[in-house]
Amino acid sequence: MITLKINGLNVSVEKGSTLLEAARFLGFPIPTLCHMDGLSPYGACRLCVVEIGEGPKAKLVSSCTYPAEEGLTVRTASERVLRARKMILELLLASCPQSKIIQDLASAHGIRRQRFKQEHEDCILCGLCVRMCEEQMMAKAIGFRGRGEKRSIGTPFDIKSDVCRLCGGCIYVCPACQLRCTYTEPEKAICGGCANLSPPCVDKEQFNDMMCYMSPCVACEIKKD
Amino acid sequence: MIRDTAALPNEEDVCLQESVDSKAILRIIESHNGELGGLIAILEEIQAEYGYLPEKSLRIVSDKTGCSMVDVYGVATFYRSFSLKPRGKHLILVCLGTACHVRGAPRVIEEFERQLGIKAGQTTEDKEFTLDTVNCLGACALGPVVVIDGHYFSKVRKSRVSQLLEGAQNGFGKLQIEKDKRIFPLHVSCPHCNRSLNDETFTIDGQPSIRVTISSDHKQGWLRLSCLYGSYNFASEFDVSTETAVSFLCPHCGVEFTSTLDCSVCAAPMVPMLVDGGGIVQICSRRGCKNHMLDLI
Numbered sequence: 001m002i003t004l005k006i007n008g009l010n011v012s013v014e015k016g017s018t019l020l021e022a023a024r025f026l027g028f029p030i031p032t033l034c035h036m037d038g039l040s041p042y043g044a045c046r047l048c049v050v051e052i053g054e055g056p057k058a059k060l061v062s063s064c065t066y067p068a069e070e071g072l073t074v075r076t077a078s079e080r081v082l083r084a085r086k087m088i089l090e091l092l093l094a095s096c097p098q099s100k101i102i103q104d105l106a107s108a109h110g111i112r113r114q115r116f117k118q119e120h121e122d123c124i125l126c127g128l129c130v131r132m133c134e135e136q137m138m139a140k141a142i143g144f145r146g147r148g149e150k151r152s153i154g155t156p157f158d159i160k161s162d163v164c165r166l167c168g169g170c171i172y173v174c175p176a177c178q179l180r181c182t183y184t185e186p187e188k189a190i191c192g193g194c195a196n197l198s199p200p201c202v203d204k205e206q207f208n209d210m211m212c213y214m215s216p217c218v219a220c221e222i223k224k225d
Numbered sequence: 226m227i228r229d230t231a232a233l234p235n236e237e238d239v240c241l242q243e244s245v246d247s248k249a250i251l252r253i254i255e256s257h258n259g260e261l262g263g264l265i266a267i268l269e270e271i272q273a274e275y276g277y278l279p280e281k282s283l284r285i286v287s288d289k290t291g292c293s294m295v296d297v298y299g300v301a302t303f304y305r306s307f308s309l310k311p312r313g314k315h316l317i318l319v320c321l322g323t324a325c326h327v328r329g330a331p332r333v334i335e336e337f338e339r340q341l342g343i344k345a346g347q348t349t350e351d352k353e354f355t356l357d358t359v360n361c362l363g364a365c366a367l368g369p370v371v372v373i374d375g376h377y378f379s380k381v382r383k384s385r386v387s388q389l390l391e392g393a394q395n396g397f398g399k400l401q402i403e404k405d406k407r408i409f410p411l412h413v414s415c416p417h418c419n420r421s422l423n424d425e426t427f428t429i430d431g432q433p434s435i436r437v438t439i440s441s442d443h444k445q446g447w448l449r450l451s452c453l454y455g456s457y458n459f460a461s462e463f464d465v466s467t468e469t470a471v472s473f474l475c476p477h478c479g480v481e482f483t484s485t486l487d488c489s490v491c492a493a494p495m496v497p498m499l500v501d502g503g504g505i506v507q508i509c510s511r512r513g514c515k516n517h518m519l520d521l522i
């Protein structure tokens with residue numbers, strides 16, 4: 001066990017856990033967009049910043065990737081942390097102003113007005129879908145492409161990947177998802193229609209052999225009976 | 226994510242992809258032991274072979290190295306030096322780094338764009354030139370720097386552009402041979418009958434060529450090599466496809482040149498020839514392999 005101090009409380013957490021896990025275990029909320037239990041930590045969204053250390057040596061780190069250390073002092077909601085978090089949210093909101101999840105977070109952090117130019121991107125490059133595809137669905141159908149401002153997530157050559165099973169997991173985890181279900185056109189995009197209870201896909205033959213993220217899906221089960 | 230506008234390869238691309246020789250790619254992969262760590266090196270060699278990375282080659286690399294297609298594609302799109310689109314015969318890179326920029330590189334690239342009728346990043350319709358920009362070549366004191374087919378040009382001005390384009394079409398390599406003191410002509414003879422192989426009637430690189438007879442697939446014909454040590458220029462009676470090893474014979478006595486040595490790069494037999502003044506030069510018999518050895522006594 002490792003003993004550390006979070007927001008003035010002395011706590012013991014298991015070795016190998018991250019600051020995010022430790023703080024959440026104690027009930028200190030830390031917002032994140034790119035963290036999900038069962039997926040490897042990635043540290044892309046930076047929303048989970050916390051302040052560690054004392055005095056002039058104090059610094060901001062992303063809690064989802066920082067392992068708990070013996071004797072560490074952590075502040076999850078200091079003024080500096082909140083200021084940084086607010087800035088990050090403003091920037092995320094500027095790139096994806098239409099995302100409900102980001103809008104809610106921004107609202108909760110008291111952001112009332114947009115200072116930056118809205119980009120209307122459909123992706124914040126958090127990599128959740130990439131990790132979901134690789135680590136949970138064992139497919140590796142989508143990944144990062146390009147570099148810098150041209151970086152994007154997608155399949156190689158923008159054509160349907162051979163290893164994609166149209167499971168819909170990537171849409172399910174996406175915090176900014178703009179990829180809408182194309183229902184009966186499986187070649188074009190992932191269906192995901194079964195996320196609602198009356199999907200139009202269940203009557204279509206091409207979806208019979210699909211391995212779906214929602215499986216067992218209520219709609220599919222009803223159809224089988 | 227998967228876009229709705231899934232770009233279908235156009236007809237031209239399909240034709241190009243069919244010309245991808247999977248054997249050549251397999252050989253490149255094997256030379257790196259199919260290791261994942263060699264991915265960039267493998268892609269570099271494929272790009273050197275085709276001038277770009279054909280889709281089919283990436284799929285073969287992914288299959289053979291066990292590296293997923295997503296990762297291969299990620300690496301291929303990450304680095305600027307890799308291109309997924311076919312490039313022209315000559316690659317023109319104009320440096321637009323800070324130093325080159327303030328020294329007038331934008332005017333130079335404008336002139337290139339005007340003369341070639343294309344924008345940066347595009348290829349001319351006749352597939353002769355590809356124009357691209359780079360962000361720094363590390364030769365800031367010499368700016369604006371232009372690189373054409375691996376040859377660097379410093380302090381390029383707008384007025385020099387047409388001269389550079391002309392030079393690229395004629396080949397900078399030929400101009401440089403005469404200046405380079407490390408490249409010298411060899412006089413060679415057959416190790417069997419000891420008669421000279423240099424042919425005054427046919428010149429390559431402005432020097433008498435080395436005439437030998439080659440035989441491949443029951444076909445025989447002459448092959449003339451440049452006698453300049455370090456030059457790979459040659460002429461031949463019939464076309465030998467790359468990657469095939471051919472037998473070399475003496476045009477005078479008809480005896481095949483045989484060596485106890487195999488090429489250390491591609492394992493094809495080496496071809497020995499005597500050098501006047503003492504010594505043996507050995508070249509690899511595989512077309513496209515540039516391995517050679519020179520032993521002077």
